[in-house]
């Protein structure tokens with residue numbers, strides 16, 4: 001059990017001049033579950049592998065506990081890793097797969113047996129201990145990979161997309177299981193995924209990466225409610241947040257010819273306005289909306305359409321008629337304003353409290 | 365898949381006959397006496413002389429020195445075949461391991477140099493090899509017979525391709541599990557290569573077993589003669605009116621067949637797997 005400190009770490013792969021990971025600073029508390037999330041190629045795996053010791057650290061320093069590990073072999077970093085393809089040793093039984101790392105560390109045999117038995121019990125792998133990985137289902141292999149990490153009792157778990165080879169249903173149940181195990185063991189964990197739902201449900205803190213840089217660090221809800229940039233806003237949350245070209249003029253937000261009632265403070269000029277699909281409601285006054293296409297998901301309906309010629313998606317309950325959605329108003333406090341050029345969040349004061357857009361009680 | 369027709373069977377039967385008949389003739393002919401063979405030619409029916417011929421071949425002390433028996437020659441061939449196969453596997457696995465898993469300068473260039481020597485047959489370098497062995501005083505020794513031919517481009521190539529197909533994550537998992545280079549090789553790579561080793565073993569054993577030119581150059585003492593030379597030797601005894609011991613030559617040929625057949629039979633399931641699929 002240990003904290004992990006990543007201090008201004010960069011990675012420049014040999015033969016390339018670009019930084020695949022650029023100047024990452026992140027302090028992970030003991031026992032914390034950190035999820036690295038971002039689109040493909042943003043450097044999640046690279047960062048994780050630098051913590052594991054599988055890639056050299058080009059710049060900066062990584063400390064596990066208080067010990068600098070830049071030059072330490074993976075075996076001596078006191079970490080365990082779960083790989084996307086599980087990387088189980090195909091010729092060893094489940095038992096031997098779990099015990100191998102302990103044998104190499106000269107852990108006494110009774111101790112190995114006790115730890116393997118305990119992990120097998122926790123992961124319900126008892127009946128499979130003498131099978132080869134080939135004779136297991138994907139979910140069971142995944143558990144074995146987890147077991148191999150658990151028996152080591154390391155200071156930290158590192159996960160690189162451990163669930164992405166499983167089907168959707170199994171992914172959900174394994175997700176809860178990983179979360180439960182981690183809480184129970186209290187082991188510091190770094191978890192890489194590009195699935196934002198996995199990221200939201202697992203993380204104590206979420207780190208959103210883009211092109212090798214940190215876009216935002218925060219709890220899942222902080223990131224959901226206050227995305228730091230248009231990139232985060234469009235990456236976290238499904239359906240993606242609507243981003244519209246807008247303009248501040250006379251303390252009001254204008255989208256084309258449409259004007260929002262909510263007063264905003266802030267310099268006049270062009271901005272990007274973000275509104276989540278679930279934060280828009282049918283109203284008597286508001287943005288005029290032209291519905292175009294409907295997706296029925298059962299519990300909710302997605303309505304795709306246009307506001308002032310710009311695409312916009314709206315979530316409504318199945319009971320709501322699309323014809324009622326001709327005019328839309330945002331929920332109070334649901335507006336996100338971003339700088340058009342940099343994409344960074346602008347913290348403007350929107351005075352939704354003093355003058356509510358909607359009569360209280362009206363909603364979906 | 366089409367339905368199997370009688371015609372398919374016909375083709376298969378003809379093919380089988382084509383392969384099996386010469387062997388059957390050799391086996392059958394070896395059970396006749398030399399005179400009988402000389403008069404009546406090859407035979408497809410068993411004669412009454414089998415046991416006597418085979419026991420003579422295995423135990424009769426022949427040759428100029430009167431020291432070398434068929435059993436002795438068989439042992440020499442076995443030593444050559446096994447030494448070849450085992451030595452080549454060990455060397456080529458180590459070479460391939462270095463080429464695939466260690467980053468050193470010119471690794472790729474070195475691989476291609478090794479690969480190019482695949483194209484050169486043994487005969488091209490047989491004279492220099494002979495000279496080196498002669499100057500080291502290794503003529504008429506097993507070391508001299510086996511060692512110069514151990515470097516194997518074929519084996520290195522096969523193992524290199526196989527090691528490359530082993531997922532990188534396995535190495536990484538092993539590194540995290542505290543396995544160093546030697547451990548990884550012994551605990552992980554070796555067991556995974558089992559099928560490949562079996563395949564290379566068969567190929568190399570048969571190759572060593574069938575060596576003719578090299579042992580002939582390297583050995584002048586009869587106690588080092590191999591079966592392949594023995595067969596030739598018998599047919600050379602064509603002095604005066606003496607009839608060559610055809611029956612013994614055939615018996616030796618049949619004996620020479622047995623060990624490779626046995627090895628293929630034993631290893632065949634691994635062999636086929638090794639050549640066709642890599643164990644996932």
Ligand SMILES: Nc1ncnc2c1ncn2[C@@H]1O[C@H](COP(=O)(O)OP(=O)(O)OP(=O)(O)O)[C@@H](O)[C@H]1O
Nearest residue numbers: 013014016020039040041042043044045046047194
């Ligand atoms: N061995 C390598 N040599 C050179 N560049 C590399 C190497 N490995 C990765 N990269 C580059 O580094 C960047 C980050 O790669 P990385 O594998 O960390 O992405 P990722 O976020 O894990 O993506 P994914 O979600 O697809 O796994 C990519 O642009 C990739 O091209």
Ligand SMILES: [Mg+2]
Nearest residue numbers: 044045046160
């Ligand atoms: Mg990755």
